[in-house]
Amino acid sequence: MTSTEISPAQRYRDLAAGFTARIDAVPADHWDNASPCEGWTARDVVRHVLDSERDMVKVVGLELAPGPSVDDDPSAAWAAVRDSMQAILDDPAKSTLEYDGHFGRTNLGATVEGFLCFDLVIHGWDLAAATGTDTTMRDTDVEWVSEIAAGLGESIRMSGVCGPEIQVPDNADKATKLLAFLGRKA
Template sequence: MAVTSEIADRYRRRADAFERKLVSVRPDQWSHPSPCARWTARDVVRHIVDMHGVMLRPLGRSLSPAPTVDDNPVAAFRAARADVEAILGDPALAALPCDTPTGPMTAEQHIDQVVSDDLPLHGWDLARATSQDDTMDAADVERAWAAMNALPAELMDKFRTPGAFGPGIEVFGPQVPVGGDASQQDKLLAFIGRDPRWRP
Protein backbone atom coordinates (compact mmCIF):
# COMPACT_ATOMS: atom_id res chain seq x y z
CA MET A 1 0.00 0.00 0.00
CA ALA A 2 1.32 3.46 -0.85
CA VAL A 3 2.30 5.75 1.98
CA THR A 4 -0.29 8.29 0.86
CA SER A 5 -3.02 5.66 1.10
CA GLU A 6 -1.90 4.56 4.56
CA ILE A 7 -1.96 8.13 5.85
CA ALA A 8 -5.27 8.89 4.14
CA ASP A 9 -6.85 5.69 5.44
CA ARG A 10 -5.61 6.38 8.98
CA TYR A 11 -6.97 9.93 8.85
CA ARG A 12 -10.31 8.75 7.47
CA ARG A 13 -10.72 6.11 10.17
CA ARG A 14 -9.92 8.61 12.91
CA ALA A 15 -12.15 11.30 11.42
CA ASP A 16 -15.01 8.80 11.17
CA ALA A 17 -14.59 7.92 14.86
CA PHE A 18 -14.52 11.59 15.84
CA GLU A 19 -17.59 12.32 13.73
CA ARG A 20 -19.51 9.47 15.36
CA LYS A 21 -18.93 11.15 18.71
CA LEU A 22 -19.90 14.54 17.26
CA VAL A 23 -23.27 13.42 15.99
CA SER A 24 -24.04 11.80 19.34
CA VAL A 25 -23.65 15.01 21.35
CA ARG A 26 -26.98 16.29 22.65
CA PRO A 27 -27.72 20.02 22.15
CA ASP A 28 -27.54 20.65 25.90
CA GLN A 29 -24.07 19.05 26.13
CA TRP A 30 -22.14 21.49 23.93
CA SER A 31 -21.55 23.81 26.88
CA HIS A 32 -20.31 20.99 29.15
CA PRO A 33 -16.75 21.39 30.47
CA SER A 34 -14.09 19.17 28.89
CA PRO A 35 -10.88 17.65 30.27
CA CYS A 36 -9.03 20.53 28.55
CA ALA A 37 -8.93 23.40 31.02
CA ARG A 38 -11.11 26.36 29.94
CA TRP A 39 -12.60 24.41 27.00
CA THR A 40 -16.17 23.26 26.63
CA ALA A 41 -17.19 20.35 24.43
CA ARG A 42 -17.85 22.88 21.65
CA ASP A 43 -14.39 24.37 22.12
CA VAL A 44 -12.82 20.94 21.58
CA VAL A 45 -14.50 20.77 18.18
CA ARG A 46 -13.52 24.37 17.44
CA HIS A 47 -9.88 23.48 18.09
CA ILE A 48 -10.05 20.46 15.77
CA VAL A 49 -11.67 22.50 12.99
CA ASP A 50 -9.11 25.30 13.46
CA MET A 51 -6.25 22.79 13.26
CA HIS A 52 -7.61 21.52 9.95
CA GLY A 53 -7.23 25.10 8.74
CA VAL A 54 -3.64 25.17 10.02
CA MET A 55 -2.88 22.11 7.88
CA LEU A 56 -4.06 23.98 4.77
CA ARG A 57 -2.13 27.19 5.42
CA PRO A 58 1.34 26.03 4.23
CA LEU A 59 -0.29 25.13 0.91
CA GLY A 60 -1.77 28.61 0.47
CA ARG A 61 -5.25 27.27 1.16
CA SER A 62 -7.90 27.96 3.76
CA LEU A 63 -11.03 26.23 4.98
CA SER A 64 -13.95 26.28 2.56
CA PRO A 65 -17.02 28.36 3.47
CA ALA A 66 -19.07 26.38 5.96
CA PRO A 67 -21.29 26.81 9.03
CA THR A 68 -19.34 27.90 12.10
CA VAL A 69 -18.73 25.62 15.06
CA ASP A 70 -21.06 27.88 17.04
CA ASP A 71 -23.87 27.39 14.52
CA ASN A 72 -23.36 23.74 13.57
CA PRO A 73 -20.35 21.82 14.96
CA VAL A 74 -21.07 18.71 12.87
CA ALA A 75 -21.30 20.60 9.57
CA ALA A 76 -18.19 22.63 10.42
CA PHE A 77 -16.17 19.49 11.04
CA ARG A 78 -17.47 17.71 7.95
CA ALA A 79 -16.48 20.65 5.76
CA ALA A 80 -13.02 20.87 7.34
CA ARG A 81 -12.32 17.16 6.94
CA ALA A 82 -13.40 17.34 3.30
CA ASP A 83 -10.78 20.05 2.73
CA VAL A 84 -8.06 17.89 4.30
CA GLU A 85 -9.18 14.74 2.52
CA ALA A 86 -8.94 16.63 -0.78
CA ILE A 87 -5.22 17.08 -0.10
CA LEU A 88 -4.69 13.50 1.02
CA GLY A 89 -6.55 12.26 -2.05
CA ASP A 90 -4.32 14.18 -4.46
CA PRO A 91 -0.79 12.69 -4.62
CA ALA A 92 0.67 15.92 -5.98
CA LEU A 93 -0.78 18.02 -3.16
CA ALA A 94 0.01 15.39 -0.53
CA ALA A 95 3.69 15.44 -1.53
CA LEU A 96 4.11 19.22 -1.39
CA PRO A 97 6.77 20.38 1.11
CA CYS A 98 5.67 22.23 4.25
CA ASP A 99 7.67 24.20 6.79
CA THR A 100 6.40 23.25 10.25
CA PRO A 101 7.42 24.07 13.85
CA THR A 102 9.11 20.65 14.05
CA GLY A 103 10.88 20.90 10.70
CA PRO A 104 10.21 20.41 6.98
CA MET A 105 7.91 17.60 5.90
CA THR A 106 5.34 16.82 3.22
CA ALA A 107 1.75 18.00 3.50
CA GLU A 108 0.55 14.46 4.16
CA GLN A 109 3.15 13.92 6.90
CA HIS A 110 2.12 17.22 8.49
CA ILE A 111 -1.52 16.13 8.49
CA ASP A 112 -0.62 12.69 9.81
CA GLN A 113 1.53 13.96 12.66
CA VAL A 114 -0.66 16.86 13.75
CA VAL A 115 -4.40 16.87 13.11
CA SER A 116 -4.74 13.13 12.44
CA ASP A 117 -2.89 12.31 15.66
CA ASP A 118 -5.03 14.90 17.46
CA LEU A 119 -8.33 13.26 16.52
CA PRO A 120 -8.17 10.24 18.88
CA LEU A 121 -6.93 12.37 21.80
CA HIS A 122 -9.52 15.09 21.37
CA GLY A 123 -12.10 12.41 20.63
CA TRP A 124 -11.43 11.23 24.20
CA ASP A 125 -11.93 14.80 25.43
CA LEU A 126 -15.23 15.11 23.60
CA ALA A 127 -16.44 11.69 24.70
CA ARG A 128 -15.54 12.30 28.33
CA ALA A 129 -17.21 15.75 28.27
CA THR A 130 -20.43 14.32 26.87
CA SER A 131 -20.56 10.98 28.74
CA GLN A 132 -19.90 8.77 25.70
CA ASP A 133 -17.71 5.69 25.32
CA ASP A 134 -14.20 7.15 25.51
CA THR A 135 -12.27 4.01 24.59
CA MET A 136 -9.55 4.87 22.08
CA ASP A 137 -8.51 2.51 19.29
CA ALA A 138 -5.74 0.31 20.67
CA ALA A 139 -3.61 0.82 17.55
CA ASP A 140 -3.86 4.59 17.95
CA VAL A 141 -2.87 4.34 21.61
CA GLU A 142 0.18 2.19 20.78
CA ARG A 143 1.21 4.46 17.91
CA ALA A 144 0.87 7.62 20.00
CA TRP A 145 2.70 6.07 22.97
CA ALA A 146 5.63 5.07 20.77
CA ALA A 147 5.74 8.52 19.16
CA MET A 148 5.67 10.33 22.52
CA ASN A 149 8.46 8.22 23.94
CA ALA A 150 10.60 8.81 20.85
CA LEU A 151 10.48 12.60 21.24
CA PRO A 152 13.72 14.26 22.38
CA ALA A 153 13.51 15.66 25.91
CA GLU A 154 14.03 19.23 24.73
CA LEU A 155 11.15 18.97 22.25
CA MET A 156 8.88 17.47 24.91
CA ASP A 157 9.78 20.40 27.19
CA LYS A 158 8.79 22.77 24.39
CA PHE A 159 5.50 20.91 23.92
CA ARG A 160 4.79 21.40 27.62
CA THR A 161 5.63 25.12 27.56
CA PRO A 162 2.52 27.29 27.03
CA GLY A 163 2.96 29.65 24.10
CA ALA A 164 6.10 27.94 22.73
CA PHE A 165 4.38 27.40 19.36
CA GLY A 166 2.47 30.69 19.37
CA PRO A 167 0.24 32.83 21.59
CA GLY A 168 -2.34 30.78 23.44
CA ILE A 169 -1.07 27.45 22.10
CA GLU A 170 -0.52 24.75 24.70
CA VAL A 171 0.31 21.35 23.23
CA PHE A 172 0.72 19.21 26.37
CA GLY A 173 0.12 19.91 30.03
CA PRO A 174 2.25 18.72 32.94
CA GLN A 175 2.36 14.93 33.23
CA VAL A 176 -0.29 13.52 35.56
CA PRO A 177 0.78 10.74 37.96
CA VAL A 178 -1.00 7.39 37.50
CA GLY A 179 -0.44 3.97 39.07
CA GLY A 180 1.72 1.29 37.53
CA ASP A 181 -1.39 -0.80 36.89
CA ALA A 182 -2.98 1.93 34.75
CA SER A 183 -4.09 0.97 31.26
CA GLN A 184 -1.98 1.98 28.27
CA GLN A 185 -4.65 4.50 27.32
CA ASP A 186 -4.59 6.08 30.78
CA LYS A 187 -0.77 6.20 30.75
CA LEU A 188 -0.86 7.97 27.38
CA LEU A 189 -3.46 10.48 28.55
CA ALA A 190 -1.52 11.16 31.74
CA PHE A 191 1.70 11.60 29.76
CA ILE A 192 0.19 14.40 27.67
CA GLY A 193 -1.31 16.09 30.70
CA ARG A 194 -4.83 14.69 30.87
CA ASP A 195 -6.24 13.28 34.10
CA PRO A 196 -7.76 9.90 33.13
CA ARG A 197 -9.98 10.15 36.22
CA TRP A 198 -11.53 13.45 35.10
CA ARG A 199 -15.33 13.60 34.97
CA PRO A 200 -17.57 16.56 34.05
Protein backbone atom coordinates in the same frame (compact mmCIF):
# COMPACT_ATOMS: atom_id res chain seq x y z
CA MET B 1 5.52 2.04 2.30
CA THR B 2 5.27 -1.53 3.55
CA SER B 3 2.07 -3.54 3.54
CA THR B 4 1.56 -2.80 7.26
CA GLU B 5 1.86 0.97 6.86
CA ILE B 6 -1.01 3.15 5.82
CA SER B 7 -0.91 6.46 4.00
CA PRO B 8 -1.70 9.76 5.70
CA ALA B 9 -4.92 9.88 3.64
CA GLN B 10 -5.97 6.44 4.87
CA ARG B 11 -5.10 7.20 8.50
CA TYR B 12 -6.98 10.50 8.35
CA ARG B 13 -10.03 8.82 6.79
CA ASP B 14 -10.08 6.19 9.54
CA LEU B 15 -9.53 8.56 12.47
CA ALA B 16 -11.86 11.20 11.04
CA ALA B 17 -14.61 8.57 10.94
CA GLY B 18 -14.02 7.94 14.64
CA PHE B 19 -14.08 11.66 15.42
CA THR B 20 -17.30 11.97 13.42
CA ALA B 21 -18.87 9.21 15.50
CA ARG B 22 -17.85 11.02 18.69
CA ILE B 23 -19.38 14.29 17.44
CA ASP B 24 -22.57 12.54 16.36
CA ALA B 25 -22.88 10.99 19.84
CA VAL B 26 -22.92 14.35 21.63
CA PRO B 27 -26.36 15.17 23.07
CA ALA B 28 -27.55 18.57 21.84
CA ASP B 29 -27.54 20.04 25.34
CA HIS B 30 -23.94 18.98 26.10
CA TRP B 31 -22.00 21.18 23.69
CA ASP B 32 -21.27 23.77 26.37
CA ASN B 33 -20.06 21.22 28.94
CA ALA B 34 -16.56 21.80 30.30
CA SER B 35 -13.89 19.65 28.67
CA PRO B 36 -10.67 18.20 30.14
CA CYS B 37 -8.86 20.99 28.26
CA GLU B 38 -8.74 23.84 30.76
CA GLY B 39 -11.07 26.68 29.82
CA TRP B 40 -12.61 24.85 26.86
CA THR B 41 -16.11 23.53 26.34
CA ALA B 42 -16.94 20.52 24.19
CA ARG B 43 -17.72 22.95 21.36
CA ASP B 44 -14.33 24.63 21.87
CA VAL B 45 -12.58 21.26 21.45
CA VAL B 46 -14.21 20.88 18.04
CA ARG B 47 -13.44 24.52 17.21
CA HIS B 48 -9.76 23.88 18.00
CA VAL B 49 -9.67 20.81 15.73
CA LEU B 50 -11.31 22.77 12.90
CA ASP B 51 -9.01 25.77 13.33
CA SER B 52 -5.93 23.53 13.42
CA GLU B 53 -6.92 21.84 10.18
CA ARG B 54 -7.72 25.15 8.46
CA ASP B 55 -4.43 26.67 9.59
CA MET B 56 -2.38 23.61 8.63
CA VAL B 57 -3.22 23.71 4.93
CA LYS B 58 -2.42 27.42 4.74
CA VAL B 59 1.29 26.74 5.30
CA VAL B 60 1.41 25.18 1.82
CA GLY B 61 -0.85 27.80 0.21
CA LEU B 62 -4.09 25.81 0.31
CA GLU B 63 -7.49 26.55 1.81
CA LEU B 64 -10.22 24.28 3.11
CA ALA B 65 -13.70 24.83 1.73
CA PRO B 66 -15.84 27.13 3.86
CA GLY B 67 -18.55 25.58 5.97
CA PRO B 68 -21.00 26.31 8.74
CA SER B 69 -19.88 27.76 12.05
CA VAL B 70 -19.16 25.37 14.91
CA ASP B 71 -21.38 27.67 16.98
CA ASP B 72 -24.36 26.92 14.74
CA ASP B 73 -23.80 23.26 13.89
CA PRO B 74 -20.68 21.49 15.19
CA SER B 75 -21.42 18.34 13.20
CA ALA B 76 -21.88 20.13 9.88
CA ALA B 77 -18.86 22.36 10.54
CA TRP B 78 -16.72 19.29 11.16
CA ALA B 79 -18.10 17.48 8.09
CA ALA B 80 -17.17 20.41 5.83
CA VAL B 81 -13.61 20.58 7.16
CA ARG B 82 -13.19 16.79 7.18
CA ASP B 83 -14.36 16.36 3.60
CA SER B 84 -12.22 19.23 2.34
CA MET B 85 -9.13 17.92 4.15
CA GLN B 86 -9.75 14.41 2.84
CA ALA B 87 -9.93 15.71 -0.73
CA ILE B 88 -6.54 17.39 -0.26
CA LEU B 89 -4.98 14.27 1.25
CA ASP B 90 -6.35 12.10 -1.55
CA ASP B 91 -4.53 14.29 -4.10
CA PRO B 92 -0.81 13.39 -4.09
CA ALA B 93 0.10 16.70 -5.73
CA LYS B 94 -1.35 18.51 -2.71
CA SER B 95 -0.60 16.11 0.14
CA THR B 96 3.10 16.04 -0.72
CA LEU B 97 3.52 19.83 -0.80
CA GLU B 98 6.57 20.66 1.32
CA TYR B 99 7.26 23.40 3.83
CA ASP B 100 9.68 24.18 6.66
CA GLY B 101 8.01 23.08 9.88
CA HIS B 102 8.85 23.24 13.58
CA PHE B 103 10.96 20.07 13.30
CA GLY B 104 12.45 20.80 9.85
CA ARG B 105 11.45 20.19 6.24
CA THR B 106 8.29 18.10 5.89
CA ASN B 107 5.14 17.82 3.80
CA LEU B 108 1.47 18.37 4.41
CA GLY B 109 0.49 14.70 4.51
CA ALA B 110 3.15 13.85 7.08
CA THR B 111 2.08 16.73 9.31
CA VAL B 112 -1.59 15.86 9.04
CA GLU B 113 -0.75 12.30 10.00
CA GLY B 114 1.61 13.14 12.85
CA PHE B 115 -0.21 16.12 14.30
CA LEU B 116 -3.81 16.43 13.16
CA CYS B 117 -4.53 12.70 13.31
CA PHE B 118 -3.01 12.68 16.81
CA ASP B 119 -5.49 15.43 17.67
CA LEU B 120 -8.43 13.44 16.31
CA VAL B 121 -7.69 10.63 18.76
CA ILE B 122 -6.91 12.72 21.83
CA HIS B 123 -9.46 15.48 21.28
CA GLY B 124 -11.99 12.78 20.43
CA TRP B 125 -11.39 11.46 23.93
CA ASP B 126 -11.65 15.02 25.33
CA LEU B 127 -14.98 15.48 23.56
CA ALA B 128 -16.34 12.19 24.86
CA ALA B 129 -15.15 12.93 28.40
CA ALA B 130 -16.79 16.36 28.28
CA THR B 131 -20.12 15.04 27.09
CA GLY B 132 -20.42 11.81 29.06
CA THR B 133 -20.24 9.62 25.98
CA ASP B 134 -18.04 6.56 25.37
CA THR B 135 -14.38 7.46 25.96
CA THR B 136 -12.96 4.14 24.76
CA MET B 137 -9.96 4.44 22.46
CA ARG B 138 -8.89 1.59 20.20
CA ASP B 139 -5.72 -0.17 21.35
CA THR B 140 -4.07 0.44 17.98
CA ASP B 141 -4.77 4.17 18.27
CA VAL B 142 -3.43 4.27 21.83
CA GLU B 143 -0.21 2.55 20.74
CA TRP B 144 0.19 4.80 17.69
CA VAL B 145 -0.44 8.04 19.63
CA SER B 146 1.86 6.85 22.44
CA GLU B 147 4.70 6.39 19.93
CA ILE B 148 4.17 9.87 18.51
CA ALA B 149 3.92 11.45 21.97
CA ALA B 150 7.12 9.76 23.11
CA GLY B 151 8.88 10.96 19.96
CA LEU B 152 7.88 14.56 20.62
CA GLY B 153 9.73 14.59 23.93
CA GLU B 154 9.44 17.76 25.97
CA SER B 155 8.15 19.76 23.00
CA ILE B 156 4.76 18.29 23.87
CA ARG B 157 4.86 20.50 26.98
CA MET B 158 5.03 23.74 24.98
CA SER B 159 2.48 26.31 26.04
CA GLY B 160 -0.96 25.38 24.76
CA VAL B 161 -0.05 21.81 23.78
CA CYS B 162 -0.27 19.49 26.80
CA GLY B 163 -0.15 20.02 30.51
CA PRO B 164 2.26 18.37 32.91
CA GLU B 165 2.26 14.59 33.14
CA ILE B 166 -0.04 13.14 35.80
CA GLN B 167 1.24 10.24 37.87
CA VAL B 168 -0.73 6.99 37.61
CA PRO B 169 -0.10 3.54 39.11
CA ASP B 170 2.39 1.33 37.26
CA ASN B 171 -0.39 -1.19 36.61
CA ALA B 172 -2.65 1.36 34.86
CA ASP B 173 -3.80 0.38 31.37
CA LYS B 174 -2.08 1.83 28.30
CA ALA B 175 -4.85 4.34 27.57
CA THR B 176 -4.75 5.70 31.14
CA LYS B 177 -0.95 5.99 30.94
CA LEU B 178 -1.16 7.82 27.61
CA LEU B 179 -3.77 10.24 28.87
CA ALA B 180 -1.74 10.87 32.03
CA PHE B 181 1.38 11.55 29.94
CA LEU B 182 -0.68 14.12 28.04
CA GLY B 183 -1.88 15.75 31.27
CA ARG B 184 -5.34 14.19 31.32
CA LYS B 185 -7.11 12.18 34.01
CA ALA B 186 -8.82 9.08 32.67
